[in-house]
Amino acid sequence: MGKYCFGVDLGGTTVKIGLFDTEGTVLDKWEIPTRKEDSGSKILPDIAQAVLGKIAERQIAKEDVTGVGIGVPGPVDDNGVVHMAVNLGWGIINVNEVLGGLLQLPVRAGNDANVAALGEMWCGGGKGCSDMVLATLGTGVGGGIIVNGKMVTGATGAGGEIGHIHIKDDEPDACGCGGHGCLEQYASATGIARLANRKLAATTQDSVLRAAKERGAVSALACAIAEEFGDYLGKGLAAIACVVNPEVIVLGGGVSKAGEILCEYVAKYYKKYVFHGCSNAQFKLATLGNDAGIYGAAKLVLE
Amino acid sequence: MGKYCFGVDLGGTTVKIGLFDTEGTVLDKWEIPTRKEDSGSKILPDIAQAVLGKIAERQIAKEDVTGVGIGVPGPVDDNGVVHMAVNLGWGIINVNEVLGGLLQLPVRAGNDANVAALGEMWCGGGKGCSDMVLATLGTGVGGGIIVNGKMVTGATGAGGEIGHIHIKDDEPDACGCGGHGCLEQYASATGIARLANRKLAATTQDSVLRAAKERGAVSALACAIAEEFGDYLGKGLAAIACVVNPEVIVLGGGVSKAGEILCEYVAKYYKKYVFHGCSNAQFKLATLGNDAGIYGAAKLVLE
Numbered sequence: 001m002g003k004y005c006f007g008v009d010l011g012g013t014t015v016k017i018g019l020f021d022t023e024g025t026v027l028d029k030w031e032i033p034t035r036k037e038d039s040g041s042k043i044l045p046d047i048a049q050a051v052l053g054k055i056a057e058r059q060i061a062k063e064d065v066t067g068v069g070i071g072v073p074g075p076v077d078d079n080g081v082v083h084m085a086v087n088l089g090w091g092i093i094n095v096n097e098v099l100g101g102l103l104q105l106p107v108r109a110g111n112d113a114n115v116a117a118l119g120e121m122w123c124g125g126g127k128g129c130s131d132m133v134l135a136t137l138g139t140g141v142g143g144g145i146i147v148n149g150k151m152v153t154g155a156t157g158a159g160g161e162i163g164h165i166h167i168k169d170d171e172p173d174a175c176g177c178g179g180h181g182c183l184e185q186y187a188s189a190t191g192i193a194r195l196a197n198r199k200l201a202a203t204t205q206d207s208v209l210r211a212a213k214e215r216g217a218v219s220a221l222a223c224a225i226a227e228e229f230g231d232y233l234g235k236g237l238a239a240i241a242c243v244v245n246p247e248v249i250v251l252g253g254g255v256s257k258a259g260e261i262l263c264e265y266v267a268k269y270y271k272k273y274v275f276h277g278c279s280n281a282q283f284k285l286a287t288l289g290n291d292a293g294i295y296g297a298a299k300l301v302l303e
Numbered sequence: 304m305g306k307y308c309f310g311v312d313l314g315g316t317t318v319k320i321g322l323f324d325t326e327g328t329v330l331d332k333w334e335i336p337t338r339k340e341d342s343g344s345k346i347l348p349d350i351a352q353a354v355l356g357k358i359a360e361r362q363i364a365k366e367d368v369t370g371v372g373i374g375v376p377g378p379v380d381d382n383g384v385v386h387m388a389v390n391l392g393w394g395i396i397n398v399n400e401v402l403g404g405l406l407q408l409p410v411r412a413g414n415d416a417n418v419a420a421l422g423e424m425w426c427g428g429g430k431g432c433s434d435m436v437l438a439t440l441g442t443g444v445g446g447g448i449i450v451n452g453k454m455v456t457g458a459t460g461a462g463g464e465i466g467h468i469h470i471k472d473d474e475p476d477a478c479g480c481g482g483h484g485c486l487e488q489y490a491s492a493t494g495i496a497r498l499a500n501r502k503l504a505a506t507t508q509d510s511v512l513r514a515a516k517e518r519g520a521v522s523a524l525a526c527a528i529a530e531e532f533g534d535y536l537g538k539g540l541a542a543i544a545c546v547v548n549p550e551v552i553v554l555g556g557g558v559s560k561a562g563e564i565l566c567e568y569v570a571k572y573y574k575k576y577v578f579h580g581c582s583n584a585q586f587k588l589a590t591l592g593n594d595a596g597i598y599g600a601a602k603l604v605l606e
Contacts, residue, residue: 148453154549155549239542243448243468245464
């Protein structure tokens with residue numbers, strides 16, 4: 001195994017690239033734009049040029065590079081085949097082969113959410129654990145499942161799509177996926193705003209005005225929203241735990257900026273719903289932020 | 304690798320043992336009683352004697368035996384340590400070491416439900432697949448998850464405890480685990496009987512009597528129960544699919560004797576609740592019956 005590896009996080013707007021040693025130290029990181037024109041055909045050549053440029057710039061011997069891992073925003077199977085990455089304009093493409101051919105280095109691709117989970121396990125909130133769940137609470141709810149130190153890709157690359165666990169019957173609004181009552185509809189940033197709007201609408205006009213004046217009432221409303229959010233997410237994570245029995249559950253994404261109190265609200269309801277054999281799972285905050293993707297991608301090629 | 308292996312299914316009353324070739328053909332199978340006295344201390348010596356006796360009887364060279372796998376009714380970690388198997392009177396015991404020491408052969412232990420899933424993947428309803436969920440619908444609901452061809456044990460051996468996924472709020476009755484609203488309360492044989500009793504109780508005395516006379520009404524009631532059962536189980540399996548994205552979902556246990564119609568009822572609701580990326584999972588019936596445990600145990604030592 002070489003001394004270095006690259007981790008690439010391919011997003012719809014920018015590509016983040018990191019140069020790592022095999023212990024998980026990031027030695028360099030930078031970004032290039034994602035050029036989506038011509039059905040995204042320039043993306044992989046751009047990445048190859050960036051990586052080869054860095055190898056030349058740092059005068060690294062190519063045999064000292066173990067390989068290049070890459071997280072892609074779409075389903076990726078175990079052979080590195082991406083089946084439709086709409087954000088990139090891609091159809092079906094074997095990233096391992098195409099990028100590997102351009103670089104003449106081993107390449108391994110994975111779904112970006114799953115790859116981020118691998119990063120948090122390697123160097124972030126799940127460090128030292130080999131059975132982990134990452135729940136990324138952003139605009140939507142994404143996730144990644146690690147079993148025995150490896151990402152769960154699933155049969156068609158849809159492993160870890162935890163945002164679409166059906167968590168509530170009788171939900172009138174539709175989720176982005178077309179379903180009704182998905183976890184994402186309550187536990188994402190958007191979902192929390194929806195919960196808040198519903199609570200406000202259910203409150204009389206009079207009490208809303210009063211609430212705006214009385215700090216206590218506002219605080220009570222905020223707490224009620226947090227409890228409801230915690231109930232939905234705790235219930236969803238409890239279901240996941242009955243499947244894979246994680247040692248640690250890592251909470252990431254924009255919502256996790258709320259800090260440790262988030263873990264408290266979620267853990268309370270997790271313990272209410274979970275099977276006793278899985279109740280010892282620890283709740284941790286993600287620590288790598290937007291870098292989780294490059295860490296996880298780098299780790300992909302070290303496996 | 305040797306030509307033979309043994310699979311042991313350790314139950315609370317009997318121990319089933321199978322001699323297999325490494326292709327999955329069972330060459331011999333038999334049972335011995337489970338002697339639970341003295342805190343179950345006779346169980347592993349009895350098994351060792353039975354296996355060594357068979358090796359001698361068949362004049363098999365010991366170096367032709369790859370090893371002995373064993374399914375145990377309790378949580379088993381990746382090192383073969385059983386943490387309390389109440390049915391056997393066991394506390395904490397390292398089965399790999401103790402049975403391996405007695406046999407002077409490699410031994411690998413796993414939880415019985417997880418091991419049964421491995422068996423169905425190797426030679427049963429999930430043959431040819433490497434991402435599989437087994438739901439065993441008996442007195443309770445057990446399960447086993449296979450990811451990339453391997454059992455998901457989890458951090459504390461509670462992987463695949465799918466019977467305790469919380470599936471319904473406002474359930475007044477308690478599950479055996481102490482929870483309320485577990486999948487097992489609706490999708491096990493006992494759970495189906497409960498659903499039926501509730502429906503009957505909700506019917507007026509008059510209409511019950513009428514139903515008993517009119518075959519059509521009885522049939523309508525049975526269909527309503529089957530739909531409700533399918534809804535709960537389909538919802539639970541859809542949640543599992545969002546985590547591990549299986550290629551096939553195998554239904555086993557006593558309830559699966561209903562046949563293919565069971566798959567139809569469950570698949571209908573599965574498709575209603577599941578994320579579209581996971582909707583292609585196939586539903587199959589388990590085919591190994593009570594032998595799934597010995598098949599899976601044998602497969603454990605071939606990995």
